[in-house]
Amino acid sequence: MTELPMQRGLLFCLSGPSGVGKGTVIAEVRRRRPQIAHSVSMTTRIARPGEIDGVHYFFKNTEEFRHLLEHGEILEHDNYCGNYYGTPRTPLEAMRDEGRDVLMDITVPGSMAVMKNYSDVVMLFLMPPTLSELRYRLTKRGTECESVVEQRLLKGRSEINKANLFDYVVINDELDATVDRILAIIDAEHCRYERLKGIENFVLSR
């Protein structure tokens, strides 16, 4: 095989309503393709015992976090129980420079921010097969009371209506098929001409 110039890693963002199964899908994608990196979030909450800076989270104080935020270094962020949580840009760029693809797991509101702050990202929407299936998956967890399920479903409904803002929609009906589709999207994106600009000059020069 010919040695081609190393392609920069690509950035993929997987989003979808609560209960659709993002966590399970991402775990299975990584199990099948361990070279796909995930982005480590940044937080202002105190590290719990055993949590390692740069592995579980990047731990920062509020001042540092706000500074990064103001300088466009946080692609999306949220405030939960008085602590910031966000996705920092620099570590993600470093992984891409090493040629690794990065797959991020981001909430739907978070993905709207990512789209705005980062042009070179491939947006995937994980879709439940039906709304009743989403209700079933939310209920199955068993930890939430009915009113919480209804609230999440209402939110999910409005999030599903944002699918048109994404590049790809993957219907999460059966885990293996879903992961096949996501891996196909990752492989196909590497073949898009816009990702390979100038390849013709490389080929013609050898």
Added chain:
Amino acid sequence: MTELPMQRGLLFCLSGPSGVGKGTVIAEVRRRRPQIAHSVSMTTRIARPGEIDGVHYFFKNTEEFRHLLEHGEILEHDNYCGNYYGTPRTPLEAMRDEGRDVLMDITVPGSMAVMKNYSDVVMLFLMPPTLSELRYRLTKRGTECESVVEQRLLKGRSEINKANLFDYVVINDELDATVDRILAIIDAEHCRYERLKGIENFVLSR
């Protein structure tokens, strides 16, 4: 699994310079995915013994062919030894209506015409790993004298410079990897939101 509304088949056009290996690649794609259809060409040449109309070619007389051409029913065509050869639109639409993907093998000049006449086509450029590899593949055939090889290489060179007009570039270094990439592109295209417009309403209604 949930019964989703049937998606219309997609149209893929594989092109690339002479010698890059289009024929071998397409045969292997079809072996691995027999449900992918190919488009039957239309010609004004006389059918040879054993050739079946609609299977090997659609056989038409020159008047019929010209009529279809004038009515935009031929996506691309060429004239070879006094006979027309072209790709008719209608049979291809019929296969797509049945939900079958169609993969066409088209010359580079032919693909330029297809792009102009048909907006809803996914264009793939099959790229040799290097120019010297293309020369080697052209020579290996052994049927052409050196000057024919040089002529084809010169044409190939200018065709490679058109890769930027295609949606995808697939480097044909190793057959299995090439076919993997083409199948990934086919699967990924089915997940593009623009191919699934309105899916959110379908999901929300069930």
